Amino acid sequence: MANVDYQNSFILILLVCLFSTFFFLFVYFFKKPNNVSDLPPSPPSFPIIGHLHLFFSTSLHKSFQNLASKYGPFLHLRVFSLPFVLVSSASITYKIFKDHDVNISSHGPVGLDDCLVFGSSGFITAPYGDYWKFMKKLMTISVLGHQAMQRSQGVRVVEVERFYRNLFDKAMKKESVEIGEEATGLVMSILGKMCMGRCFSEDNNEEKVSKINAEFAALTQKIFLARMLCTPLEKIGISPFKKEVMDASNRYEELLESIIVKYEEKVDENDGNEGMDILLAACRGENAECKITRKNLKALLAELFFGAGDTSSTTTRWAMAEIINNPMIFERLREEIDSVVGKTRLIQETDLPKLPYLEAVIKESLRLHPPGVLLPRQFEQGCKIRGFYIPKGTTLVINAYAVMRDPDAWKDPDEFKPERFLGQEEEKKENVLKFLPFGAGRRGCPGSNLSYIFIGTAIGVMEQCFD
Numbered sequence: 001m002a003n004v005d006y007q008n009s010f011i012l013i014l015l016v017c018l019f020s021t022f023f024f025l026f027v028y029f030f031k032k033p034n035n036v037s038d039l040p041p042s043p044p045s046f047p048i049i050g051h052l053h054l055f056f057s058t059s060l061h062k063s064f065q066n067l068a069s070k071y072g073p074f075l076h077l078r079v080f081s082l083p084f085v086l087v088s089s090a091s092i093t094y095k096i097f098k099d100h101d102v103n104i105s106s107h108g109p110v111g112l113d114d115c116l117v118f119g120s121s122g123f124i125t126a127p128y129g130d131y132w133k134f135m136k137k138l139m140t141i142s143v144l145g146h147q148a149m150q151r152s153q154g155v156r157v158v159e160v161e162r163f164y165r166n167l168f169d170k171a172m173k174k175e176s177v178e179i180g181e182e183a184t185g186l187v188m189s190i191l192g193k194m195c196m197g198r199c200f201s202e203d204n205n206e207e208k209v210s211k212i213n214a215e216f217a218a219l220t221q222k223i224f225l226a227r228m229l230c231t232p233l234e235k236i237g238i239s240p241f242k243k244e245v246m247d248a249s250n251r252y253e254e255l256l257e258s259i260i261v262k263y264e265e266k267v268d269e270n271d272g273n274e275g276m277d278i279l280l281a282a283c284r285g286e287n288a289e290c291k292i293t294r295k296n297l298k299a300l301l302a303e304l305f306f307g308a309g310d311t312s313s314t315t316t317r318w319a320m321a322e323i324i325n326n327p328m329i330f331e332r333l334r335e336e337i338d339s340v341v342g343k344t345r346l347i348q349e350t351d352l353p354k355l356p357y358l359e360a361v362i363k364e365s366l367r368l369h370p371p372g373v374l375l376p377r378q379f380e381q382g383c384k385i386r387g388f389y390i391p392k393g394t395t396l397v398i399n400a401y402a403v404m405r406d407p408d409a410w411k412d413p414d415e416f417k418p419e420r421f422l423g424q425e426e427e428k429k430e431n432v433l434k435f436l437p438f439g440a441g442r443r444g445c446p447g448s449n450l451s452y453i454f455i456g457t458a459i460g461v462m463e464q465c466f467d
């Protein structure tokens with residue numbers, strides 16, 4: 001009898017354990033947010049994984065665009081129990097930035113914590129708060145603000161001339177030119193010197209940083225997926241793409257550490273005004289409202305180099321491809337540049353405000369070929385948008401690629417027509433927010449002015465001097 005009781009208790013305990021496990025799995029994987037009926041519409045999904053399969057397409061932004069044309073521009077997706085909202089239209093993007101900018105002013109979960117670019121020590125992934133505000137101020141004073149930009153203007157003049165001479169030499173030797181590589185070289189030399197002065201170009205650092213940036217650019221979609229999917233996947237012991245990304249990250253960190261050490265060794269040769277001196281002083285805690293670590297400093301540099309380099313060179317390459325394929329645009333651009341700059345000197349950044357057609361060509365290239373196709377943010381608070389409920393903590397993904405080709409917002413959305421940016425129409429607020437290559441709102445790109453300078457002068461030189 002005692003034996004039977006023992007068996008019964010054993011079976012009972014086993015059943016309780018099994019039931020609890022199933023209950024846990026059910027709650028974890030099938031859990032749906034409250035107010036399900038108020039959520040935006042959702043395309044069909046699989047049990048447990050939800051819409052995970054959608055995230056593994058090779059061109060995620062194009063798959064998301066197709067999804068939107070089938071199911072609508074405002075969708076609710078789920079990966080295991082993690083909720084996403086996917087936005088693909090200009091009108092909803094406008095509504096979100098107009099009414100909820102503060103609520104979405106963080107870029108969301110980090111994913112690969114230790115990674116130098118997009119990791120937890122960085123600026124891009126920092127939540128909107130004191131640390132982010134302090135770093136933004138530091139970045140403005142040291143590199144991107146008006147005074148810092150004036151201080152570094154001479155560096156850009158010299159580097160644009162070097163860019164021209166390099167292309168000219170290759171042309172004389174009848175060597176081929178890879179425009180993306182040349183543009184990356186220009187951006188890296190300028191930005192490196194804006195941050196660290198002449199010392200940056202020793203040891204071929206431009207090339208070394210450009211090479212690692214290119215590796216990171218190739219890993220962007222994987223980093224995006226790791227950021228989006230890490231929370232549910234890590235809970236079941238999977239860390240997607242971690243090894244690959246961390247390998248590139250560790251090499252980036254070593255390279256930056258060696259560049260900083262070299263800079264520190266020669267600190268007496270600098271005039272104390274380089275962006276780097278300001279950043280190092282903050283690192284030592286001198287006059288700083290907020291102390292930053294060496295890793296914070298390297299992460300900021302990596303994000304600046306990565307944020308500026310690949311994006312600006314990709315845009316230059318796309319713009320030149322569009323210009324070369326459209327001889328009328330090529331001619332019109334050359335006429336504009338010749339009439340403002342003349343034929344006796346090279347274009348300079350101070351000419352750019354007088355060259356509206358050049359700016360329109362750059363904008364049209366950014367519209368059709370944005371380097372950042374998906375913009376991730378996070379809803380800090382629950383809110384209502386267009387009558388739908390968005391729960392707190394939901395990840396927002398704005399498909400900038402789809403928004404900038406939205407047929408309800410752009411006439412002939414797939415055609416390259418720079419003229420569309422010459423009219424007054426584009427200045428209206430709702431129209432400004434349909435043009436998203438630099439994101440928008442508080443967390444929009446702080447480097448947009450600098451990138452117009454990089455791209456404008458590079459294209460200007462090629463237009464002026466080469467057929």
Ligand code: HEM
Nearest residue numbers: 124307308311312372437438439440443444445447450451
């Ligand atoms: C064509 C060139 C560029 C493109 C297309 C671009 C695009 C972007 C985009 C889409 C974002 C995210 C914005 C959002 O979430 O709303 C961003 C953020 C950022 N970009 Fe750029 N960028 C460019 C050049 C630059 C340059 C030249 C720099 C600096 C030297 C830079 C530094 C940054 C930084 C630091 C952030 C993070 C801002 C934050 O989290 O608050 N970018 N960029």
